[in-house]
Amino acid sequence: MAELDESGRKLTIKLVYYGPAMSGKTTNLMRLHDLLSPDSKGEIMTLETKNDRTLFFDLLPLGFHTTSGWLIKFKLYTVPGQVVHDATRKAVLSRADGVVFVADSQRSQGINNAESFQNLEENVRRVGLSFDTLPMVVQFNKRDLPDVLTEEEIRTRWSAAPWSLMMASALTGPGVRETFVKLLEAVYPILDKSFSLSEVHGTDARTFINAVTGETLGNPG
Amino acid sequence: MEIRARGYDSALSLRELLSGVVPDKLSPALTVLLGAPPRVVSANGSWVMGDTPPLAANARRMPLTHDLETVGYLETTAKDEARVRAVTVILESFMRLGARYFMASEMHIEVVKSDYEELQRKHAALAESEARYRELAENLVERVKEQVQTIESAHRQLYQTEKLASVGQLAAGVAHEINNPIGFIRSNLGTAQSYVMKLQSVAESIKSSGNAGLVSAWQTADLDFVLEDFPSLLQESLAGANRVARIVSDLKEFSTVDQIEDEMVNLNDNIRSACNVAAHQINDHADLELTLGELPPLRCKAGHLSQVFLNLLLNAAQAMSKRGKIRILSHVEKDRIVILFSDTGCGIPPEVMPRIFDPFFTTHDVGSGTGLGLTVSRDIIIAHGGNIEVSSEPNVGTTFTIHLPIKRENP
Numbered sequence: 001m002a003e004l005d006e007s008g009r010k011l012t013i014k015l016v017y018y019g020p021a022m023s024g025k026t027t028n029l030m031r032l033h034d035l036l037s038p039d040s041k042g043e044i045m046t047l048e049t050k051n052d053r054t055l056f057f058d059l060l061p062l063g064f065h066t067t068s069g070w071l072i073k074f075k076l077y078t079v080p081g082q083v084v085h086d087a088t089r090k091a092v093l094s095r096a097d098g099v100v101f102v103a104d105s106q107r108s109q110g111i112n113n114a115e116s117f118q119n120l121e122e123n124v125r126r127v128g129l130s131f132d133t134l135p136m137v138v139q140f141n142k143r144d145l146p147d148v149l150t151e152e153e154i155r156t157r158w159s160a161a162p163w164s165l166m167m168a169s170a171l172t173g174p175g176v177r178e179t180f181v182k183l184l185e186a187v188y189p190i191l192d193k194s195f196s197l198s199e200v201h202g203t204d205a206r207t208f209i210n211a212v213t214g215e216t217l218g219n220p221g
Numbered sequence: 222m223e224i225r226a227r228g229y230d231s232a233l234s235l236r237e238l239l240s241g242v243v244p245d246k247l248s249p250a251l252t253v254l255l256g257a258p259p260r261v262v263s264a265n266g267s268w269v270m271g272d273t274p275p276l277a278a279n280a281r282r283m284p285l286t287h288d289l290e291t292v293g294y295l296e297t298t299a300k301d302e303a304r305v306r307a308v309t310v311i312l313e314s315f316m317r318l319g320a321r322y323f324m325a326s327e328m329h330i331e332v333v334k335s336d337y338e339e340l341q342r343k344h345a346a347l348a349e350s351e352a353r354y355r356e357l358a359e360n361l362v363e364r365v366k367e368q369v370q371t372i373e374s375a376h377r378q379l380y381q382t383e384k385l386a387s388v389g390q391l392a393a394g395v396a397h398e399i400n401n402p403i404g405f406i407r408s409n410l411g412t413a414q415s416y417v418m419k420l421q422s423v424a425e426s427i428k429s430s431g432n433a434g435l436v437s438a439w440q441t442a443d444l445d446f447v448l449e450d451f452p453s454l455l456q457e458s459l460a461g462a463n464r465v466a467r468i469v470s471d472l473k474e475f476s477t478v479d480q481i482e483d484e485m486v487n488l489n490d491n492i493r494s495a496c497n498v499a500a501h502q503i504n505d506h507a508d509l510e511l512t513l514g515e516l517p518p519l520r521c522k523a524g525h526l527s528q529v530f531l532n533l534l535l536n537a538a539q540a541m542s543k544r545g546k547i548r549i550l551s552h553v554e555k556d557r558i559v560i561l562f563s564d565t566g567c568g569i570p571p572e573v574m575p576r577i578f579d580p581f582f583t584t585h586d587v588g589s590g591t592g593l594g595l596t597v598s599r600d601i602i603i604a605h606g607g608n609i610e611v612s613s614e615p616n617v618g619t620t621f622t623i624h625l626p627i628k629r630e631n632p
Contacts, residue, residue, distance in 0.1 A: 010290075056324070
């Protein structure tokens with residue numbers, strides 16, 4: 001649940017990149033850091049082990065000021081994908097406002113994707129969130145690699161799921177920003193309902209998304 | 222910002238962010254770099270590190286940013302823009318390291334706590350399971366013994382029930398077959414008695430008729446004796462027939478042993494019919510003395526209790542080395558019916574006493590008894606909520622005492 005600081009005029013929104021080990025969650029964050037240009041953008045804080053595997057989490061802070069003078073702050077987290085770090089995943093997931101599930105498109109990774117997704121489902125329940133209401137986007141990453149599932153195969157398999165499916169290649173960039181925007185689109189209505197973003201802060205969905213991504217107003221192209 | 226909620230993603234104060242540096246060493250170092258003393262204050266202006274107030278009027282103020290927000294300021298009179306900027310970067314780097322350490326440690330605590338709780342939960346489950354198994358192991362012998370007893374008891378019941386059922390069927394069949402002929406035998410004997418009386422009435426007129434041939438034939442045949450003896454023969458036969466009829470009726474009583482339902486009976490009736498059924502085996506060995514007190518009606522499996530009485534009677538009869546006496550007493554004590562079977566037989570030797578209720582234990586020769594009589598008797602009494610006790614003295618006699626609770630009949 002987003003954190004409202006009335007006295008500090010600040011709203012903090014937590015978004016989590018979840019998924020199996022080595023699926024490219026940290027790479028997503030690094031690419032976003034390069035691609036986005038909001039009002040304020042922090043450095044990525046990584047807590048990794050020696051061999052570049054995420055130990056606890058990565059954190060990318062982003063933010064912008066509304067016309068009403070409030071700071072809307074985004075904290076983008078990744079979870080450690082390795083199975084043993086389940087307690088950490090649970091801790092990072094708690095109070096999340098939205099989730100990107102980063103799946104590995106390689107054919108060999110089907111089981112890892114499925115197990116991780118099941119783990120997400122369990123942890124969502126354990127931290128008191130609901131799969132029915134939690135905004136979520138599913139990203140199939142590593143489209144640039146050979147021997148990946150075709151988009152058609154993926155869309156057929158996930159046709160019954162309610163979440164947006166995004167194809168991405170985090171290493172080179174395509175799809176990373178689009179995935180993030182898709183998640184913002186899903187998160188905005190809930191935030192607007194809770195905090196009257198549109199009425200009180202003069203921030204409609206378009207303004208909201210453009211402000212986070214750093215698009216110039218009225219010029220999305 | 223001095224007070225913060227715990228948790229890896231909680232907001233941090235400048236003081237916390239700089240908790241990793243030693244101000245006494247850093248401040249002089251920064252003074253060297255700036256060429257003037259630095260002072261670090263938090264966002265609300267409170268002093269954190271460096272030179273103490275008051276500060277010169279021409280001091281500059283540079284915001285220190287962490288996590289997109291200004292959490293404090295660097296104040297200095299240094300003029301060189303580049304140096305001031307460099308010191309700001311150095312301070313922010315320290316703050317960043319502090320935050321990184323803080324978040325890692327908070328996350329570590331959270332994970333350790335969560336893992337520990339999980340461990341505790343598993344430990345508790347394991348301890349519970351272990352306790353269950355230990356309890357099971359401790360009680361295993363006892364439980365097996367219980368099971369064996371249950372099976373043995375069920376086995377005996379089955380054996381007895383089948384035996385009683387077949388005896389009952391036989392008894393019912395025999396009783397039915399005998400009832401008819403004994404009916405007309407008794408009726409005919411009565412008629413025969415009246416015929417003899419008629420013959421007697423004509424005897425005098427024949428003897429005084431003066432017909433020498435007739436009188437001589439009468440005397441040769443000794444019909445005087447015949448006419449005198451005939452009524453008593455018939456009377457004895459009638460008595461015998463009546464006894465047969467009574468035994469048949471008692472047999473029918475026993476033929477109901479396979480009835481499972483409870484019935485209301487006066488146990489004295491059951492004692493009497495047991496005595497009748499056993500009379501043949503008892504009469505040669507002992508005299509029977511019944512002292513039956515007033516008993517309330519009892520809801521019970523009457524056939525089974527009759528079987529108990531019969532068992533005890535036959536045991537008593539078999540215990541007689543010479544002719545003796547069997548006494549049966551019944552009376553009420555408080556809320557229980559008490560029935561005693563005493564005999565003046567050979568008694569039970571002390572070494573045998575503990576085993577008399579054991580299944581298949583018998584002192585009789587092979588084939589003459591199953592060794593189940595007392596076992597089943599006790600089972601039956603216990604099934605009625607009662608108990609059976611025995612006291613015995615060798616060569617003096619044995620007494621079995623049965624206590625049965627009087628169950629109130631449900632309206």
